[in-house]
Amino acid sequence: xxxxxxxxxxxxxxxxxxxxxxxxxxxxxxxxxxxxxxxxxxxxxxxxxxxxxxxxxxxxxxxxxxxxxxxxxxxxxxxxxxxxxxxxxxxxxxxxxxxxxxxxxxxxxxxxxxxxxxxxxxxxxxxxxxxxxxxxxxxxxxxxxxxxxxxxxxxxx
Amino acid sequence: xxxxxxxxxxxxxxxxxxxxxxxxxxxxxxxxxxxxxxxxxxxxxxxxxxxxxxxxxxxxxxxxxxxxxxxxxxxxxxxxxxxxxxxxxxxxxxxxxxxxxxxxxxxxxxxxxxxxxxxxxxxxxxxxxxxxxxxxxxxxxxxxxxxxxxxxxxxxxxxxxxxxxxxxxxxxxxxxxxxxxxxxxxxxxxxxxxxxxxxxxxxxxxxxxxxxxxxxxxxxxxxxxxxxxxxxxxxxxxxxxxxxxxxxxxxxxxxxxxxxxxxxxxxxxxxxxxxxxxxxxxxxxxxxxxxxxxxxxxxxxxxxxxxxxxxxxxxxxxxxxxxxxxxxxxxxxxxxxxxxxxxxxxxxxxxxxxxxxxxxxxxxxxxxxxxxxxxxxxxxxxxxxxxxxxxxxxxxxxxxxxxxxxxxxxxxxxxxxxxxxxxxxxxxxxxxxxxxxxxxxxxxxxxxxxxxxxxxxxxxxxxxxxxxxxxxxxxxxxxxxxxxxxxxxxxxxxxxxxxxxxxxxxxxxxxxxxxxxxxxxxxxxxxxxxxxxxxxxxxxxxxxxxxxxxxxxxxxxxxxxxxxxxxxxxxxxxxxxxxxxxxxxxxxxxxxxxxxxxxxxxxxxxxxxxxxxxxxxxxxxxxxxxxxxxxxxxxxxxxxxxxxxxxxxxxxxxxxxxxxxxxxxxxxxxxxxxxxxxxxxxxxxxxxxxxxxxxxxxxxxxxxxxxxxxxxxxxxxxxxxxxxxxxxxxxxxxxxxxxxxxxxxxxxxxxxxxxxxxxxxxxxxxx
Ligand code: FES
Ligand code: FES
Numbered sequence: 068x069x070x071x072x073x074x075x076x077x078x079x080x081x082x083x084x085x086x087x088x089x090x091x092x093x094x095x096x097x098x099x100x101x102x103x104x105x106x107x108x109x110x111x112x113x114x115x116x117x118x119x120x121x122x123x124x125x126x127x128x129x130x131x132x133x134x135x136x137x138x139x140x141x142x143x144x145x146x147x148x149x150x151x152x153x154x155x156x157x158x159x160x161x162x163x164x165x166x167x168x169x170x171x172x173x174x175x176x177x178x179x180x181x182x183x184x185x186x187x188x189x190x191x192x193x194x195x196x197x198x199x200x201x202x203x204x205x206x207x208x209x210x211x212x213x214x215x216x217x218x219x220x221x222x223x224x
Numbered sequence: 225x226x227x228x229x230x231x232x233x234x235x236x237x238x239x240x241x242x243x244x245x246x247x248x249x250x251x252x253x254x255x256x257x258x259x260x261x262x263x264x265x266x267x268x269x270x271x272x273x274x275x276x277x278x279x280x281x282x283x284x285x286x287x288x289x290x291x292x293x294x295x296x297x298x299x300x301x302x303x304x305x306x307x308x309x310x311x312x313x314x315x316x317x318x319x320x321x322x323x324x325x326x327x328x329x330x331x332x333x334x335x336x337x338x339x340x341x342x343x344x345x346x347x348x349x350x351x352x353x354x355x356x357x358x359x360x361x362x363x364x365x366x367x368x369x370x371x372x373x374x375x376x377x378x379x380x381x382x383x384x385x386x387x388x389x390x391x392x393x394x395x396x397x398x399x400x401x402x403x404x405x406x407x408x409x410x411x412x413x414x415x416x417x418x419x420x421x422x423x424x425x426x427x428x429x430x431x432x433x434x435x436x437x438x439x440x441x442x443x444x445x446x447x448x449x450x451x452x453x454x455x456x457x458x459x460x461x462x463x464x465x466x467x468x469x470x471x472x473x474x475x476x477x478x479x480x481x482x483x484x485x486x487x488x489x490x491x492x493x494x495x496x497x498x499x500x501x502x503x504x505x506x507x508x509x510x511x512x513x514x515x516x517x518x519x520x521x522x523x524x525x526x527x528x529x530x531x532x533x534x535x536x537x538x539x540x541x542x543x544x545x546x547x548x549x550x551x552x553x554x555x556x557x558x559x560x561x562x563x564x565x566x567x568x569x570x571x572x573x574x575x576x577x578x579x580x581x582x583x584x585x586x587x588x589x590x591x592x593x594x595x596x597x598x599x600x601x602x603x604x605x606x607x608x609x610x611x612x613x614x615x616x617x618x619x620x621x622x623x624x625x626x627x628x629x630x631x632x633x634x635x636x637x638x639x640x641x642x643x644x645x646x647x648x649x650x651x652x653x654x655x656x657x658x659x660x661x662x663x664x665x666x667x668x669x670x671x672x673x674x675x676x677x678x679x680x681x682x683x684x685x686x687x688x689x690x691x692x693x694x695x696x697x698x699x700x701x702x703x704x705x706x707x708x709x710x711x712x713x714x715x716x717x718x719x720x721x722x723x724x725x726x727x728x729x730x731x732x733x734x735x736x737x738x739x740x741x742x743x744x745x746x747x748x749x750x751x752x753x754x755x756x757x758x759x760x761x762x763x764x765x766x767x768x769x770x771x772x773x774x775x776x777x778x779x780x781x782x783x784x785x786x787x788x789x790x791x792x793x794x795x796x797x798x799x800x801x802x803x804x805x806x807x808x809x810x811x812x813x814x815x816x817x818x819x820x821x822x823x824x825x826x827x828x829x830x831x832x833x834x835x836x837x838x839x840x841x842x843x844x845x846x847x848x849x850x851x852x853x854x855x856x857x858x859x860x861x862x863x864x865x866x867x868x869x870x871x872x873x874x875x876x877x878x879x880x881x882x883x884x885x886x887x888x889x890x891x892x893x894x895x896x897x898x899x900x901x902x903x904x905x906x907x908x909x910x911x912x913x914x915x916x917x918x919x920x921x922x923x924x925x926x927x928x929x930x931x932x933x934x935x936x937x938x939x940x941x942x943x944x945x946x947x948x949x950x951x952x953x954x955x956x957x958x959x960x961x962x963x964x965x966x967x968x969x970x971x972x973x974x975x976x977x978x979x980x981x982x983x984x985x986x987x988x989x990x991x
Contacts, residue, residue: 100251101244103468105419106500110909113419141244155242159234162875165883166699167241168248168419168468196917200909202418202469203699205882206917208875 072133074099075143085131089123090114092130093140101141101171105200112199115172116140122179124198141171144178153216154178161212165203173199177213186222189214228712229937232875233719235704237466237697249423249438249465253495257425258287260486260496261333263323263340264506265315268349268575268902269364272313272342277323280339285332288489289340291323295485296454302444302476303832304384305372306365307541307578309452309481315344316364316540317577318902319506326486326494349575349902353514353535356382356574364540364573377546377830384538385571387549387830389557389626392564397529401520405604407597409517411589411951411969413537413897414510414890415906416582417914420468421498422507426483428491433460433484438467439727440474440696441737446729448477449484460484464727467738470698471887472581473507475739476543501907508580509897511536511545511571515593517556525607527616530625531566532556532593536586538571539578546571548585550831555590557625558669558836559635560598560616565625575902581739583884584948587670588891589969595666595952596966599959609956610648610665614639617667624669627824628835634930635667638843638865641926645863652847652860659849659858664956666845666949672838672941674818675736677746681711681754682811683762684723685804687782687797689715691724694732695747700943701876702743703727709872710748710936714755715762715796716779733815741941744872745838746816748936753814761810762796765803769794818934838932840940841867844949846921848957852980855973857893857958859921862950866925869932869940881925881946888950890915896970 071080074097081092088107093099093116102125105113109127116125117139118132145152151159154177164170173196180187180195187195192213193206201209214222240246277289292310299305311320323340327333350356350364363381365371378386398404424437433453439445442462450457467474479496486494498507517532534552538545553567569586602612617635618624642665646652651661679693689711697703708722715722725731736742763774766784770777770792778787785793803810821835828834847861864881871877894913898905906912931938955966964979 094251094254096255098255099244100247100254103248103419104250104497105421106909108500108908108910110500111419141242145243147243147245151239151242158242159238162232162879164235164238164241165701165879166418166420166467166469167237167246170241171244174242193917200419200914200916202416202471202887202914203883204879205884205886205923206920207882207923208879210917 070130070134072136072138074138075140081130083130085129087130088126089128089130089133090125093125099140099142103168103171105168112172112176113169115175115199117175117179120179120182122176141174144174153219154181157212157216158209161208161215163204163209163212169199169201173201173209181216185220186217226713226937228709228719229872232873233705233709235701236708236724237704246466248420248468249436250420250468250497252436252465253425253493257493257495258326258328258490259330259333260324260326260483260494261330261337262321262482263337263342265311265318265320265322267315267344267346268318268351269347270315270344271347272311272315273345274341274343275322276341279341280325280336283332283336283339285328286336287326287492288486289323289325289336290485290489295452298451298454299371300448300451301542302544303374303547304542305451317575319577324482324486326490351576351902352574353537353572356572364575375832382573383570384542384573385546385549385830387553387569389550389553389565389567389828391625391627391824391827394529394531394564394566397564398520401528402523403521403604404518405597405601406518407600409515409593409596409967411513411592413512413579413899414582414895415504415897415912416471416473416509418469418471418473421500421503422474422478423497424479424483425493425495426480426487427493428488434463435480435484436463436465437480438465438474440470440698440739442694442696442727442729443734444475444737445477445480449481452481453484462729464696467696467698470738471583472585472739475581475737478507500909504897504906504912505904506577508539508543508578510582511579513537513589515589517593517597519597519601521601525601525605525612525615527560527562529564530556530562534569536569536571537576537579538573539576540573541578543578544581544585545579547832550828550833551586552590554626554835555587555668556594559618559667561618561622562625576899577904583887583944587948588888588951591666591668591948591952592955592969595956596959599956600965613665613667626827626835628821630669630839632930634841634867634928635843637928638667638841641865641928642843642845642863645924645926646845646847646861654849654860656849656851658852660852660961661849662957662959662961663847664845664953664960666952666956667843668949669836670840670842670945670948671740671836672745672840673736673740673742674837675742675746676817677735677750678733678813678815679747679750679754680811680813681751681758682809683758683796683800685797685800687795687800688721688723689717691722691751692731693747694727694729694735695743696727696738698738700880701873702943705876706744706872707747707751711751711755714752715758717782721782733813741944745935745939745941748939749816750814752936754812757812758810761807761812762799765807766794766799769799769802838935838940840945842945842949844953846953846957848954848961850958850961850976855976857971857976859889859954862921863924864946865928866946867928867930867940868942869930869935870938871927872937872939874927877927877942878925880943882923884946885923885950886915886920888947889919889921891969892951892954893970
């Protein structure tokens with residue numbers, strides 16, 4: 068079955084069975100390995116991408132559900148040769164990246180949050196990360212980074 | 225004063241990680257490479273009667289299938305070399321590799337695995353340590369006596385390894401005691417569960433095996449491959465990818481040998497990645513253990529003597545647990561004064577998945593047992609629990625159970641800092657008036673792994689520095705930022721002017737692996753040594769250019785300049801270029817080894833770690849509330865006072881502490897890799913529960929400044945230890961809250977409710 072949708076604003080056509088996980092299509096034929104196959108079962112969040120602005124575990128998202136939609140991955144957050152976006156920059160500034168395997172998923176979950184609410188509080192940040200496991204950082208510096216961005220957006224930090 | 229060391233410089237690999245362009249082991253060879261899968265044993269014990277791959281090999285897309293028949297009949301291992309690459313005649317655990325397939329796609333490889341004909345005559349599994357230790361038990365390794373060893377150690381049958389510490393007249397101490405207290409504790413398996421599973425891509429080129437994998441200890445992987453593949457180590461090259469988390473689980477070789485042999489057979493690159501189920505069920509977790517401990521004390525609570533007997537589950541084959549078999553004894557007798565001691569640890573074979581290193585190997589359960597035992601003693605004597613610890617904890621210059629003198633112990637400072645942050649007599653605020661409240665506090669001595677390392681530093685012709693070493697960056701930032709800071713500090717550069725080659729066994733000198741907090745300690749020392757020589761070379765060349773004496777020159781801001789005359793300077797680039805025509809390219813190599821620990825050598829057997837090399841000191845406290853209706857434990861406040869010598873990058877050190885504490889919280893309250901009848905029951909992260917952002921407690925951190933004269937800029941190892949005390953102090957706090965002892969981990973709500981119901985009382989214990 069041919070499927071057409073956009074990935075990071077570029078139109079793509081993919082020929083694969085309906086139930087193929089979106090993650091495999093992104094990482095295989097589309098060559099975007101930013102989303103990580105942490106578990107393949109919807110439990111770690113490392114494969115999180117945005118589908119029409121909403122976070123989705125791409126390992127459990129059938130390709131057919133991407134049809135006609137806008138898919139965004141971590142590779143689309145900043146121009147490859149441009150500066151980092153504020154969330155990416157804050158994660159590094161605050162030490163919120165260690166091994167980095169969770170980072171693409173964390174960034175997409177936070178991106179969805181900040182697009183809804185530019186000045187989230189700590190509870191909202193944690194809520195947005197409910198589906199993302201980070202085994203390295205203990206989450207503190209990730210939350211700190213997100214709150215710094217909220218602060219820069221005019222929120223109380 | 226330092227300029228770069230001690231700052232929160234950014235990590236070199238950070239941009240690629242936040243852009244999603246870092247290439248991890250799991251990202252290598254996603255396309256254009258053959259994909260491999262393993263046939264694994266479906267039973268915990270048995271003899272292979274028939275193994276026929278002919279039908280499977282004929283399936284579409286299949287390029288090769290290999291079994292024990294295709295590889296040398298050797299066994300391998302780090303310390304105790306008892307593990308074959310494939311099960312040959314006998315299978316010893318569920319998940320043991322029996323065959324490997326390479327095919328065009330993963331699906332085709334899976335189909336072929338399913339089509340392999342395998343018949344096994346099952347044996348009664350020895351599913352737990354009691355079964356394996358029972359009189360007359362079947363030997364899991366009938367040929368145990370024939371296995372090669374890196375270093376000899378006491379072994380016997382199903383006891384893969386035994387380590388003892390025996391010092392002084394223990395019986396006399398018990399005979400003279402005011403009180404003798406005895407306890408028994410059991411702890412569970414805990415899985416490392418990095419986000420990235422084990423992965424490997426192998427090639428065969430130029431008659432050599434080249435493997436790309438997220439290896440914590442690439443030289444160990446190289447040596448293991450050489451043993452299994454029957455080739456000299458120089459025929460193997462291990463290139464370390466970006467590593468998506470390890471925590472000990474990626475120290476040893478795992479999937480690498482299969483892709484190497486398949487690559488040779490097929491002439492193609494071959495990739496193999498574990499599924500999450502394979503990770504949980506076959507990639508060795510922290511070992512489960514049982515500890516019996518008995519202590520003689522005076523009426524004032526002074527420890528007079530102690531004995532402990534620990535059994536630790538090795539699983540079917542030996543990994544790092546045998547290497548660290550002496551560690552429980554060192555933990556029991558390494559923090560509080562134990563004048564005479566008798567400790568024994570036996571590492572026991574069972575028909576279960578092999579266990580392996582997990583951050584703080586063999587330490588967390590030993591400390592858990594010891595601290596609960598101390599609480600028991602305090603209750604019996606009516607002494608405040610913190611006070612009991614203060615009375616016994618070692619002071620600088622005192623010796624511990626193995627006879628090692630801890631010259632720089634800073635427990636007094638650690639307890640004082642914790643007291644400042646969270647006074648023992650005060651309670652943190654809580655929103656739940658019905659909650660039961662409790663506190664715990666404990667201390668531990670830990671080590672910086674003494675393994676060797678080396679680093680080459682060179683000055684590039686644009687005036688930047690290059691570093692070549694085989695230090696694996698597992699995410700801690702030790703290589704990606706700490707090592708850069710040290711070299712930058714040494715050479716008057718900024719951290720981003722220092723470029724470090726990723727670890728590769730062909731390039732870097734031998735390195736003892738990213739384990740035991742050693743990377744920045746060891747490579748930092750090696751890099752300082754190399755940089756010192758590089759500086760001399762630079763100054764000698766620049767002395768001519770500046771017509772000054774080398775003694776009057778210094779390195780600053782990317783220049784060599786004459787001290788005290790700011791205008792008289794020459795850029796490093798010009799010095800490096802000039803050197804090409806005069807002295808030769810600027811480059812030097814440094815190396816490092818930690819001198820052996822001084823201890824009473826007669827008291828230990830079977831010990832590869834004989835004491836605390838470059839010791840570090842840790843005091844943790846926890847305050848919890850327990851909901852009496854649901855049994856839920858909430859950590860209100862957590863405090864860490866940690867001696868890191870000196871923090872090269874305080875932000876990265878804090879990150880290690882935050883992460884280690886949360887892994888410890890998982891061990892204390894949630895994580896339990898359950899094994900029954902040889903079956904690892906947890907096959908997904910649905911039932912094996914990792915802590916989320918909601919479980920992360922507030923953590924206060926006090927870094928204790930205690931510079932180590934033999935560390936780079938005073939640094940000691942910092943990565944590993946924050947996990948070790950967590951279960952101990954949380955258990956103490958829960959026990960304090962519910963007024964009942966905690967003897968097993970993890971502490972689930974069901975356990976809490978059951979304990980509360982035991983005799984109806986719910987008052988807290990004395991404190
Ligand atoms: S890989 Fe999709 S949630 Fe883990
Ligand atoms: S940084 Fe390693 S899992 Fe989050």
